Amino acid sequence: MYLVADINVEICAAKSCKLCTQYCPEANTIQYSEDMGKEKGFKYGSAYVAVDRCKGCAQCVWVCDNMAKNNxxxxxxxxQLPLAAVTDNIRYEEKSTVVALSNPMIVIGN
Ligand code: SF4
Ligand code: SF4
Known part of the structure; x- marks a missing residue:
């Protein structure tokens, strides 16, 4: 077992700055979903982590705590994750970037 980043949707969606998505050193690991916050009644969406890509460096924790001031x-x-998102599909297209899709949150463990 190993440590991965877990983003609290309620706390994130109150600020929803997306800073962590820019600082994670692993491409396509921290994703952003408009629906994830809004479906819980927040005005904004939330970041979330594709846990199969997370390397456990904790840089995103530092960014959220110290730059976003949102913890x-x-x-x-x-x-121990109650819910997790995992990478579903990554496409490498001829002229443009990587497209990564994470599937909806799934229940792991238990
Ligand atoms: S840095 Fe924190 S508040 Fe900003 S999007 Fe990431 S988890 Fe949400
Ligand atoms: S712990 Fe590191 S690899 Fe995992 S989501 Fe945070 S910044 Fe990215």
Whole structure:
């Protein structure tokens, strides 16, 4: 077992600055979903982590705590996650960038 980043949707969606998505060193690991916050009644969406790509560096925790001042991300043992998103599909297109899709949140553990 190992540590991965876990983003609290309620805390993130109150600020929803997307800073962590820019600083994570692993491409396509922190994603952003408009629906994830709005479906809980927030005005904004939330960042979330594709846990199969997370390397456990905790840089996003530092960014959220110290730059965003929002404390929405904690490191958690992967088997303790109540819900997780995993990478579903990555396409490398001829002229443009990588497209990564994470599937909806799934229940792991338990
Ligand atoms: S840095 Fe924090 S508040 Fe900003 S999007 Fe990431 S988790 Fe949300
Ligand atoms: S712990 Fe590191 S690799 Fe994992 S989401 Fe945060 S910044 Fe990215």
């Amino acid at each position: 929405a991300i904690k490191m958690i043992m992967i088997d």
